[in-house]
Structures are given as C-alpha cells and as structure tokens.
Amino acid sequence: MDDLTLPKLPEMTDIWQQTLGWQPDAQQQSLFQQLYELIVIGNKQLNLTRITDPQEFWEKHLWDSLRGIKQFLGANKKLAVIDIGTGAGFPGIPTAMTVANCTVDLLDSTQKKITFLEKTSAELNLGNVKTIVGRAEEIGQLRTYREKYNVALIRAVATATVCAEYALPLLKQNGLAVIYRGTWAPSENLALENAVEELGGVIDNIEEFTTPLTNSIRHCIYLRKVSQTPAKYPRAVGVPTQRPL
Ligand SMILES: C[S@@+](CC[C@H](N)C(=O)[O-])C[C@H]1O[C@@H](n2cnc3c(N)ncnc32)[C@H](O)[C@@H]1O
Numbered sequence: 001m002d003d004l005t006l007p008k009l010p011e012m013t014d015i016w017q018q019t020l021g022w023q024p025d026a027q028q029q030s031l032f033q034q035l036y037e038l039i040v041i042g043n044k045q046l047n048l049t050r051i052t053d054p055q056e057f058w059e060k061h062l063w064d065s066l067r068g069i070k071q072f073l074g075a076n077k078k079l080a081v082i083d084i085g086t087g088a089g090f091p092g093i094p095t096a097m098t099v100a101n102c103t104v105d106l107l108d109s110t111q112k113k114i115t116f117l118e119k120t121s122a123e124l125n126l127g128n129v130k131t132i133v134g135r136a137e138e139i140g141q142l143r144t145y146r147e148k149y150n151v152a153l154i155r156a157v158a159t160a161t162v163c164a165e166y167a168l169p170l171l172k173q174n175g176l177a178v179i180y181r182g183t184w185a186p187s188e189n190l191a192l193e194n195a196v197e198e199l200g201g202v203i204d205n206i207e208e209f210t211t212p213l214t215n216s217i218r219h220c221i222y223l224r225k226v227s228q229t230p231a232k233y234p235r236a237v238g239v240p241t242q243r244p245l
Contacts, residue, residue, distance in 0.1 A: 006036070006037045006040055006041075007054045008033065008054065009029075009032055009033050009036050009054045009057065009058050009062075010054060010055060010058050011029060012058060012063075012212075015063075015212045015213075016063075018212075019063070019067070019212050020063075020066060020067065020070050020073060021070075021073075021074070022066075022070075022073040022074060022098075024098065028097055028098055031097045031124055032058075032062055032094070032097070034123070034124055035089070035093060035094075035097075035120070035124065036054065036057055038120050038123060038124075039052075039057075039088055039089075039120075040052050042088075042116050042120070046112055046113070046116055048087070048088040048113070048116065049061070049087070049088045055213060058213075059211050059212065059213045059214065060211070061088075061090050061094070062094055063211065063212060064090075064091070064155075064180070064211065064218065065090045065091030065092075065093075065094040065095065065155070066091070066094055066095070066098060067209065067211075067218070067220070068091055068153065068155070068178045068180050068220045069091065069095055069099065069151070069153070069178065072095075072099045072102070072151070073098060073099065075099070075100070076100045076101055077101060078101050078102075079099065079101065079102040079103075079150045079151055080102075080103055080105075080148060080149045080150050080151070081095055081096075081099075081102050081103065081104045081105070081149060081150065081151045081152075081153065082104070082105045082107055082145070082149045082151075082152050082153070082170055083095070083104060083105070083106050083107065083152075083153045083154070084107050084136050084152060084153070084154040084157060084163075084166050084167060084170075085107065085108060085109075085136065085154060085155075085156070085157035085158075085166075086106040086107060086108050086113070086117065087108060087113060087156070088113065088116070088117075089106060089117050089120065090155060091153045091155055091178075091180065092104045092105075092106045092129070092153060093106070093117075093120070093121070093126070093129070095153065096121075096126050096128050096129045097124075097126065102128060102151075103128045103129075103130070104128060104129050104130075105129075105130050105131070105132055105145075105149075106121075106129060106130070106131045106132070107131075107132045107133075107134065107136065107139060108131075108132075108133065109133070109134060109135045109136075110133075111133050114131045114132075114133040117129075117131050118131050132145070135237050136157075136166035136167075136234060137166070137234045137235065137236060137237045137238070137239070137240060138237060139170070140166060140169035140170055140233070140234040141169070141234065145170055146169055146170060147169070147170070147171065147172050147173075147228075147229075148170065148172065149170050149171055149172060149175055150171070150172060150175050150176070151171075151175060151176050151177075151178065152166075152167035152168075152170050152171055152175065152176075152177045152178070153177075153178050153180070154166060154167055154177065154178070154179055154180065155179075155180035156180065158240070158241055159241075159244060160179050160181065160184075160188065160192050160221055161191060161192055161195040161196075161240075161244045161245050162240045162241050162244055163177070163179045164177065164179070164192065164195055164196050164199055164201065164223060164245075165195070165199060165233055165234045165235070165240045165244075165245060166234055166240065167179070167223070168196070168199040168200060168201045168223065168225055168229050168233070169199070169229045169233055169234055171201075171225040172225070173225055173226075173227075173228075174224065174225060174226075175224075175225045176204070176222060176223070176224055176225075177201070177222070177223040177225070178220055178221075178222055179220070179221040179222075179223065180218070180219075180220055181218070181219040181220070181221060182216075182217070182218060182219070183217065183219070184206065184208070184219040184221065189203070189206070192221070194245070195244070195245035196223055198230075198233075198245055199229050199230075199233055199245070200225055200226060200227040200228055200229040200230070201223045201224060201225050201226060201229075202223070202224050202226050203221065203222070203223055203224075204222040204223060204224040205221075205222045206219060206220070206221050206222070207219065207220045207222070
C-alpha cells in the first residue's frame with residue numbers, strides 16, 4: 001500500500017436491510033472496504049474497472065452483485081458457484097464474502113485479471129475462492145467443470161442467449177444461472193426461451209428492479225437447468241457470439 005488514504009465506502013445499513021432484507025456484519029463490511037482498496041490500487045496498473053468512486057462502487061459493484069443472489073444471503077446450504085467472466089471479481093467475490101457455506105470459482109479468459117484475483121483472494125483470506133483462467137466455451141466442455149455447479153453467475157459478458165450457452169452446461173440438474181442485465185424487453189423473451197430450451201433449461205423468473213442510489217433499471221434473468229445440456233454445447237470459442245442460438 002502506498003501512503004494514499006483511500007475513501008471509506010458508505011455502510012448503507014438501512015438500505016441493505018430495506019432492499020435485500022440483509023446487512024453485512026462488521027467483518028463483511030471490513031472485507032468490502034479492503035476489496036475496494038485493492039481494486040483502486042490494482043487499477044493503477046490494470047484496467048480492472050472504471051467504477052472507483054465509493055458510492056458508485058457500493059451501488060454498481062457490491063449492491064448489484066448481491067441483489068442478484070438475494071435468495072442465498074440468509075441461506076446456509078452448501079453451494080458450488082461459478083462466476084463466468086468475473087473481471088475484477090463481480091459478482092463472485094461479494095458472493096464468496098457473504099453466502100455462508102459456498103465455494104466460488106472465478107472464471108475469466110484474461111490471465112492478468114485472474115492473477116490479480118488470486119492475490120486479492122489470498123490477501124483477503126477468502127479460503128472459499130478458486131480461480132480458473134480460460135474461455136467459457138472450453139471450460140464448459142471439460143469434465144472437471146461440466147455439470148459441477150449449483151449456481152452460475154454471469155454479468156456484463158455477452159447477450160443473454162450467449163450467456164445461457166456459457167452457463168447451462170456448467171450447471172448440475174436443478175442448478176440456477178443468474179444473468180445480470182441492464183435493460184431487458186419482453187420482446188426478447190421468446191428468443192431466449194427457445195435457446196434455453198435447446199440447452200436443457202427453462203426461464204424460472206425475470207426480475208426488474210431499480211438500484212437504490214441512482215434509481216437505474218436493472219434485470220436479473222434466472223434460468224433453471226431441467227435436463228442434460230446436449231454435448232455439442234457450448235460450441236467452439238467464438239461460435240456462440242458469431243451464431244447465437
Ligand atoms: C465487461 S467485463 C465484466 C466483468 C464483471 N463480470 C463485472 O460485471 O464487473 C467482461 C469480462 O468477461 C471476460 N470474458 C468475456 N468473454 C469470455 C469468455 N468467453 N470466457 C471467459 N471470460 C470471458 C472478459 O475477459 C472480461 O473480464
């Protein structure tokens with residue numbers, strides 16, 4: 001750490017409670033602050049995120065990450081989670097800090113980001129975090145990872161149908177994929193429904209909500225795996241984006 005004093009993240013205890021029915025304890029609040037500082041410092045060398053203002057970081061990285069997994073915050077069930085295209089660790093790292101009894105695998109295709117996340121999770125003593133460097137299209141075809149997760153998180157990586165092709169092969173039967181979106185129009189439902197059906201899933205739910213500080217509209221699309229994903233999915237690197245289902 002250099003001698004720069006970094007600003008404190010807001011606590012927002014009431015807002016956590018009102019919006020998610022949950023609030024971080026003192027240890028989790030301290031982990032959020034340490035994560036914020038490591039990211040701001042890491043950003044000097046790596047292009048990790050453009051969101052470094054403390055209020056914006058709180059809303060767009062911490063709150064938004066946890067809004068998508070609200071249902072797991074109070075639970076204490078063993079969960080194997082993967083965060084696909086995790087970038088600077090969102091939503092995977094806040095998930096690892098707050099969901100009791102979960103393990104989180106952070107997947108990204110960029111080695112530099114994964115190296116940063118390895119150091120960060122070691123500094124934060126997050127024993128339940130592992131990292132994987134690779135492309136979702138390849139990882140989804142490997143026996144070590146395919147059908148191994150209860151929950152797959154994916155935020156700001158690709159269109160919803162592409163995200164579904166990355167996520168569903170990695171899920172166990174009855175597993176849940178959470179696709180974080182900004183905008184979503186009901187007219188997009190049918191194309192997604194068809195793609196998800198082909199991949200062995202169904203759309204469980206689509207939630208629309210506003211963020212608590214700036215009232216921005218967000219969506220979370222929840223997909224449930226109901227049957228085995230055909231072996232040909234995910235297709236080869238680049239194909240899901242070039243020829244979406
Ligand atoms: C815009 S960033 C989003 C990061 C983070 N999920 C967030 O919301 O802050 C997209 C990330 O996905 C990764 N990515 C894109 N396509 C990928 C793929 N096919 N497999 C693995 N990672 C991928 C990129 O390297 C990048 O770090």
